[in-house]
Amino acid sequence: MARDSKTPTSKSGTTAVSLSVNGVDRKLVVGQHESIADVLRDRLDLRGTKIGCNSGECGACTVLLDGVAVCSCVTLAATVSESSVVTVEGLAREGELQELQQAFMEHGAFQCGFCTSGMLMSAYALLSQQRKPSDEAIRTALQGNICRCTGYVQILNAVRDAAARS
Amino acid sequence: MNASPPMYDVVGKRLNRLDGAGKVTGAAVYASDFSLPGMLHGRILRSPHPHAKIMRLDATAARKLPGVRAIVTGASQKLNRFGNFIKDFEVFATDRVYHIGQAIAGVAADSEYAAEQALKAIEVEYEPLPAVFDAIDALAQDAALVHPEWQNLKAAPIINRDGNRCGRTVIKFGDVEQGFRDSYRVYEHVFRTSPVHAGYTEPRVAVAQWSGPDQATVWCNAPLLFDTQSALAEIFGLPASHIRVVVPGIGGGFGGKLRLGMEHYAMALARAAKRPVRVMSTSEEELTAALFRQPATIELKTGVDREGRIVAKKGRIVVDSGACSGSGPLVASTATMILAGPYRIPNAEIEGVAVYTNNHPNGSVRAPSGPMPNFATESQMDMIAEDLGLDPLEIRMRNILREGDIAVNGQKMTSVGLAECLEKAAACIDWSQRKPEQSRGKGLACGWWMTSRGSSGAYLKLMQDGTLTMMVGVVEMGTGALTGAAQVVAEEMGMQLFDINVVSADSLTTPYDFGSQGSRTMFAVANASREAARDLLTKMRTRAAKALGADEGALEMREKAFWNGEKKITFAELAAQANAAVGGLIAEATYIAPAVEHGAARVQNHFSPSWPSPSFHVHATDVSVDEVLGEVTINRYVVAQDVGYAINPTYLEGQLEGGAVQGVGQALFEEIIMVNGQVQNGNLTDYKMPTSMDVPPIEVILVTHPSVAGPYGAKGVGEPPSIQPPAAVANAVAAACGKRIMQLPITAEKILMD
The missing domain is CATH 3.30.365.10 (Aldehyde oxidase/xanthine dehydrogenase, molybdopterin binding domain)
Known part of the structure; x- marks a missing residue:
């Protein structure tokens, strides 16, 4: 996901970035080490995005970056200026849960819930691109999101159901 | 036994969980989301040697680095040894390390990055010592001792130890050797299993803050509030009540977080820095310095008659506890039951042994004693069936425990x-x-397993809006245990599930609980809360009768109200009245599962001799x-x-x-x-x-x-x-x-x- 920053890096190693986060424009000065996950959690207090492995392997930190599901813990904020980021906090509209969130609740698609934010974002990215994904497509879309609790069965059911409802 | 069950309003229903909305919107707060103003970040320096003497440890250069606020070593803070069964853990190594990944020093700094830099600047010189890595080797007479001073380490009386052996349990009855002589065939095999990780997705994390020289609060993701509290009290030499343990939320556990994770490090660093400190295990630490499921070697000898019925069973499971006993002695002990299996066995001698090695200490993982001996006993069952030309289903049907049978522990099933x-x-x-x-x-x-005992308490209070608040000392691990317990309470109270507000996981405010472990959480918490609910209902009924000028027996309870004919008083009105008059309507109850009789003469040093x-x-x-x-x-x-x-x-x-x-x-x-x-x-x-x-x-x-x-x-x-x-x-x-x-x-x- 690395890309050329449109804004120059200052001598102090910081970069000014502007991001649309859940539809709100944010202007921030970020350090070289700061990932999108760090910015979301520590700078914007959006802690729904979780950090599990912090190395792009578990998927708990998944957010949408310009509509694509990415691991926000290994994507540097300084490289994504002018992008749009959607997090789990951006799914419900005015308190109204998305079909996907509702389906996760009804199917018991989470237990501890720590992977859920990332899981929802991966599933949301899929359903935004494919209205009626195949089972294979659902499994593939979620393969980067590790869930130890559910064994995925009820997650897959929830995503199928959300797709059928939409 | 399977007559159609009575219908209930709330229990038995597929209701959405109480903590669901927070978890799908990102609002749920986990321990790793928790922060305090002025909080520092801690990191731990770990041993690269499996066994070595620490010749020199110098943190002078590290202390001078920018952003570094405190460094703690084994020498700089007097901390007591700890461990559930044997006091063989040190918070920071003092003169010797006995496993790779052992903590040597902790750094608290303004950022994780600064703490990380400081770790690299701590100078340590080691002199390697002989080490042992295989549990069977470690049992040999001439094996290098992991803890040469093992006899000086305090241990629970149940622990049967000798050198590197840190636990031994035996189940023995009948005459196993005669049984083998009487058998049509005898089978002998050795099975092995590897260590695995519990696999929780949220790393172990703790934020500690001292509010005085002898009072601290720890926010962490520990499933056992009160066990964590006593372990910390022991380490810091404080009364347990001076340490408050709070679990804001937990991202999985599966047993892997039962024993201390980062809490002790965070407390030691926060004390030194005089600031709140957060320590979170890194991904690498999680996979190299976590408490894994013990690898095991299982020797199993089974004699059967011509029909494949078990005549005698002799087995030994040796689990590698790693360099500290951790859960090892308990795991080896309970494993004897699993190795025997849910079968009729007339003669048996089953041994569970826990052993020290210079591997990383191991802990508990979901059914800690389960998969290793079950792999052995159930694989061998199939091997026997194949040899005798029996169907694997049929050989099991001939041997399984049925109603009224006596199991290996002497318990009537x-x-x-x-x-x-x-x-x-x-x-x-x-x-x-x-x-x-x-x-x-x-x-x-x-397979078979037990519902672990251990006690639970519950406090209930009727709220002014007619709902009920239930306070319990467990942690909702994600299993839905507290939703289940709340369904039981709601059923009892004639309420809906979402009328139950659950408060949990704070050692200061919630009643004692043995904790979220052993497949017992919903079972024990629901039993305690249900008892409390009955008591609360009695009090409510008494007040309602008085208010309605009726006999208690004449009252009907429905729609969150007591009715006497057409007249009613709602739960909300009852609560409001009682709040004004007598300090509200509250109730409490405790529960422990009844003891189960077993054959005491059959077991030695057994942690779980009966199977509740x-x-x-x-x-x-x-x-x-x-x-x-x-x-x-x-x-x-x-x-x-x-x-x-x-x-x-x-x-x-x-x-x-x-x-x-x-x-x-x-x-x-x-x-x-x-x-x-x-x-x-x-x-x-x-x-x-x-x-x-x-x-x-x-x-x-x-x-x-x-x-x-x-x-x-x-x-x-x-x-x-x-x-x-x-x-x-x-x-x-x-x-x-x-x-x-x-x-x-x-x-x-x-x-x-x-």
Whole structure:
């Protein structure tokens, strides 16, 4: 996901970035080490995005970056200026849960819930691109999101159901 | 036993969980989300040696680095040793390290990055010492001692130890040698299993803050509030009440967080820095310095008669505790029951041994004593069946425990749903077609487990809006245990599930609880809360009768009100009245499962000699093996479990599916690869956990033989589904391609190896 920053890096190693986060424009000065996950959690207090492995392997930190599901813990904020980021906090509209969130609740698609934010974002990215994904497509879309609790069965059911409802 | 159960309004229903909305919107707060103003970040320096003397430790340069606020070493703070059964853990090493990954120093700094830089600047010189890495080697007379001073380490009286042996349990009855002489055939095999990680997704984390020289609060993700509190009190030499343990939320545990994680480090650093400190385990630390499931070596000798009935069983399971005993002695002890299995056995001698090595200390993982001995005993059952020309289902049907049988621990079995589990699992997997095609076969495995005892308390109060608040000292691990307990309370109170507000996981405000472990959480908390609810209802009824000027007996309770004919007083009105007049309506109750009789003469040094509210389970699977590539594909997977009663079938199924998939991970690919005490695959790319791509179609069958002690007959359910998968898969692989795997995991290499 690395890309050329449109804004120059200052001598102090910081970069000014502007991001649309859940539809709100944010202007921030970020350090070289700061990932999108760090910015979301520590700078914007959006802690729904979780950090599990912090190395792009578990998927708990998944957010949408310009509509694509990415691991926000290994994507540097300084490289994504002018992008749009959607997090789990951006799914419900005015308190109204998305079909996907509702389906996760009804199917018991989470237990501890720590992977859920990332899981929802991966599933949301899929359903935004494919209205009626195949089972294979659902499994593939979620393969980067590790869930130890559910064994995925009820997650897959929830995503199928959300797709059928939409 | 399976007459159609009475219908209830709230229990038995697939209701959405209480903590659901927060978890799908990102609002739920986990321990790793918790922060305090002025909080520093801690990191831990760990030993690169499996066994060495610390010759020099110098943190002078590190202290001078920018942003560094405190450094703690074994010499700089006097901290007591700790450990659940033997005091063999040190917070920071003093003069010697005995495993790779052992903590030597902690740094608190303005950022994790600054703390990390400081770790690199701490100078340590070591002089390596001889080390031992294999548990069987460690038992040899001339083995290097992991703790040469072992006799000086305080231990619980139940621990039977000697040198590197840090625990030994025996179940013995009948005459096993005579039994072997009387047997038609005797089978002897050795099985081995590898360490695996619990696999929780939220790393272990703690934020500590001292509010005075002898008072601290720790926010962490520990499932056992009160055990954590006492361990910290012991380490810091403080009264337990001076340490408050709060769990804001937890991202999985599966046993892996039962013992201290980061709490002690955070407390030591916060004390030194005089600021709040957060310590979170890194991904690498999680896979190299976490408390794994013990690897085990299992020797098993079984004698049977011509019909395949067990005549005698002799076994020994040796678990590698690592350099500190951790959960090892308990795991080895309980493993004796699993190694015996849910079978009629006239003569037995089963031994469980825990051993120190210079590997990383191990802990508890979901059904800590389960999968290793079950893999051995259930694999051997199939090997015996094959040799005798018996169907693996039939040999089990001839040997399983049934209602009224005496188990190996001398306990009389009641509410035994095992035969039904076997029949239903076999029917579901279409057992009569065991070999549907070339390279494809089916396998099954039986198991049993207990609902752990330990007590629970509950406080209830009626709220001014007519709802009820329930305060309990457990942690909602995600199983839905507290939703289940709340369903039980709601049923009792004539309320709806969402009328129950649950407060939990604060050692200061909630009642004592043995904690979220041992498949007991919903069972014990629901029993305590239900008792409290009955008491509260009695008080409410008395006040309602007075208010309505009626006899208590004449009152009818419905729609959250008491009625006398047309006149009513609502719960809300009752609460408001009582709040104004007498300090509200509150109730409390405690619960511990009744003791179960067992044959005391049969057991020595046994941690769990009786088996309260036992559960029974059968897993069956249909696999295909690619005989060129060695790849195993699970075509179908069936879990049949005697759950007693399903308080909320959705979350019960979630437990069984999730547990089975976790077990399939251990069966097929999960393995912490350790070479000379050093983990070789310390990341989630090389340590493989099941993903959405690996999950087979799973069918869950709930068998319900109610437990007398359980709420509505429920039995503990959380741990058992992780027990049987390795054996079920191994048996299916053997049926598919004729290759019998004796060591977990069942990798392609092992399948292809001659």
